[in-house]
Amino acid sequence: MTLKKEYLWTNFVASVWLLILYCGFLFLANMANATLLNQQFDPFAARVALWPIGVGSIELLCWLYVFRYRQDGSRIMAGTMGVLLMLSALLVPLLVSDLYDNADMHRGEWLFFLYVSISHLAYAFFGTEYR
Helix, strand or coil: CCHHHHHHHHHHHHHHHHHHHHHHHHHHHHHHCHHHHHHHCHHHHHHHHHHHHHHHHHHHHHHHHHHCCCCCCHHHHHHHHHHHHHHHHHHHHHHHCCCCCCCCCCHHHHHHHHHHHHHHHHHHHHCCCCC
């Protein structure tokens, strides 16, 4: 395997685990601030609070069954997750930030999700499923 492919794989694995850990941390932070979330996003508070569990669970299941062993279809799943993250974690907060008070997208969080999305898409387009 070329150095480029190995670097893409290592970067992809790092982005997968960073996303899983961040989603767990974000879920715990949302549960600690549940009353504030309920006041701020009244009809959609449950969706905002549980979003990290949904994304983190999908990513963890993809890691356990598809990504870890580079199964057939791992690049397709990585591309799907990259597009999902790009739409739900980057585009949606930018569109709704004007609708809610104090719902600004933090630059660090935006850059984090951009890194994870690009890492997933880079593996999907340029990586390999075989060791």
